[in-house]
Amino acid sequence: MEETEAVGVRRFWERLGLPGLVDVHTHFMPERVLRKVWAYFDALGPLTGGVEWPITYREGEEQRTALLRAFGVRAFSAMLYPHKPGMARWLNGWAADFARRTPDCLYTATLFPEEGGEVYVREALDSGARVFKAHVQVGAYDPADELLDSVWGLIAEAGVPVVIHCGSGPAPGKHTGPEPIARVLARHPRLRLIVAHLGMPEYEDFLALAERHAEVRLDTTMAFTDFGERHAPFPSRALPRLADLGDRVLLGSDFPNIPYPYVHQLHVLERLGLGDAWLRAVCHDNAARLFGL
Template identity: 85%
Template structure:
């Protein structure tokens, strides 16, 4: 480990140790087959034209083992393998890979994914029965309507099983046909007990997704990239909504987007700290809420 990496590790650990925590729980980290991840990185490498010329350098562009060891060094007690298909016929293969990754990586919450296609309810059931603890859905990349009737049975199954779904449904960094709060509101109207974790706090439609969290008690939001200098340039969080974050303190979860972030991991933590919502809020967000949701014991 380089000197700069060791300093990065010390700073991250100093953050959570200063809060009296046993570590961090990060619900939004990416692990996927290497050739798929390389394509994701290529997308971010070319993202400048979609973000007004703002470049998106990958801060932790390294091999799987090095990335896993770095999260552990940071003190991340549990993390996820957020992965997602962009076409039919891909989700089951990704789920098979994720099952193997979870088996060899015990601190990774067994992750699975889905797509609106024939057989989706069947392979979602298989993944749940195989021990999947969290699902990832990406409306923007998949370019599908989350309220598509093809997904109705899968959403119902996940709601009944109580398995959380981290869903990228906001319109950042670039809007899609089915991004935004309306399609998700349709899903929740049919499945009000579905444990959706809205990625990126719903960026940039923050307040609309806060509305949904206040309406549905099983809706949560993750902090991924929110409040960072990078995101504040493109989609600033409205200051008037800060008290609502405090009101929802038990349903805000730490997410980072590691390794696909254009800044050090520590910056996400400092971005949360500078909101000024207090140490109790930080402890809840950075560890306790996700630990309770996923049954992670100290």
């Protein structure tokens, strides 16, 4: 199945004349942490909205990296995130090592609102972090927390993007939604936020933030998939706005934690009918430009 799927993925980007894909939203983390994440999805916890969520790519780390390469993914990320204080620095150490042994991974770091956060974020920046991951829902924190103010300032000054899960899908959290992010951007308008999942389900609110802030981008993770549309359909009236933001939309997949084949995310973007130029930008060129590939 995987070999056949790899052929389908490669046909997709070859037809567009691309050298491959860039996926800004893939998950690699310490194996024991990832297995806990999978167990959580298996248990249909609150973060799945109580919806059955089978993990399609429940493979070892080497098999998962090999599969992304077989798909022709030129660069990918290691989206990892803490759920409590004292965890981010340890995760960043693991991620730095993963990036050293995985040259096609964009060196990913993370953060949490805690004393000392500025220190380990500066360490990550100094050691070459190329993207950060923030998960407002899992971390259950306010992104506008004063403990993060200097951290956002450091990251904004460095020009390093942050993929942030801040929408209220698949289940709302205390601090999810556009309002806390608007407060962060009011203080740090140069912060390069990449809103995960197109801000699902508050799509239009996050489109508005991107329209107001030139450095705000969105990733496509799970949006428009049959699974996503069942639970949080994208409003068709907003498609022209998404088309107009075509230079700031980036491919994301949530690999390996998806309940469908990887190629499905590509096909649903194609069937939007926004054109090959839009697809080329989203699936490769926007991220290649942002990360200097």
